[in-house]
Amino acid sequence: MxxxxxxxxxxxxxxxxxxxxxxxxxxxxxxxxxxxxxxxxxxxxxxxxxxxxxxxxxxxxxxxxxxxxxxxxxxxxxxxxxxxxxxxxxxxxxxxxxxFERQTLLLWLLTPVVLALGGIALWFQIRRRSRGGADVPAPPLTSDEEARLAALMSDDAKSG
Missing domain, CATH: 1.10.8.640 (Cytochrome C biogenesis protein)
Incomplete structure (x- = not known):
């Protein structure tokens, strides 16, 4: 109601x-x-x-x-x-x-210019991150890390 x-x-x-x-x-x-x-x-x-x-x-x-x-x-x-x-x-x-006159040009154009610059900066940041992640492979696990991982996996299999 x-x-x-x-x-x-x-x-x-x-x-x-x-x-x-x-x-x-x-x-x-x-x-x-x-x-x-x-x-x-x-x-x-x-x-x-x-x-x-x-x-x-x-x-x-x-x-x-x-x-x-x-x-x-x-x-x-x-x-x-x-x-x-x-x-x-x-x-x-x-x-x-x-x-839209000479005196108000900054008022009208500032927002689109700032948005465009922000978009370009974001595009460069995303491009740099995607390039950086693909070029650098993860380092291999040490024997101690592999043993810990195997122990965790076996404990997880027993509890599940």
């Missing part, structure tokens, strides 16, 4: 729409413009929370940015004009996904 209740609870949670911080008084009358505002809000970083979009954040600054986005859309700005306006005003940090 508990399992069934847990499954039902999980299904209900999955079926609920995502909760956003947008207040009813912020919503635009035109559904198309509101959809644009929501789309842009998901691309912009909350300066207070820093790891949330302004669409998800309940911080007062995020609300101000959401209202500013809606103002710019109401004024007739395109999506790129709204983004450019906010970048000029707040800097590149306002973007959750930074642009």
């Amino acid at each position: 508990r399992r069934m209740m847990a499954v039902i609870f999980a299904l209900v949670l999955l079926g609920l729409p995502a909760v956003h911080a947008v207040q009813p008084d912020e919503i635009m009358a035109d559904p198309a413009k509101e959809a644009r505002a929501r789309e842009l809000s998901r691309e912009l970083r909350c300066m207070v929370c820093q790891n949330q979009s302004i669409d998800d954040s309940e911080a007062p600054l995020a609300r101000d940015l959401r209202l500013l986005v809606r103002e710019r859309i109401a004024a007739g700005d395109s999506n790129s004009q709204v983004i450019d306006f906010l970048v000029v005003r707040y800097g590149e940090f306002v973007l959750l996904k930074p642009r």
Whole structure:
């Protein structure tokens, strides 16, 4: 019964729409413009929370940015004009996904370069180990070691 209740609870949670911080008084009358505002809000970083979009954040600054986005859309700005306006005003940090430019080149390329170098290092390590193990044969057992091994084997056969 508990399992069934847990499954039902999980299904209900999955079926609920995502909760956003947008207040009813912020919503635009035109559904198309509101959809644009929501789309842009998901691309912009909350300066207070820093790891949330302004669409998800309940911080007062995020609300101000959401209202500013809606103002710019109401004024007739395109999506790129709204983004450019906010970048000029707040800097590149306002973007959750930074642009691929000269200033952000290191940010975009560092991860793939580090992963590639790690893969190459791993490949060389595996290659070196496999080569080292095949070229060096194990030394033969001494007569004392052979006698101990035979004794262990006979004890093992008796107990099994």
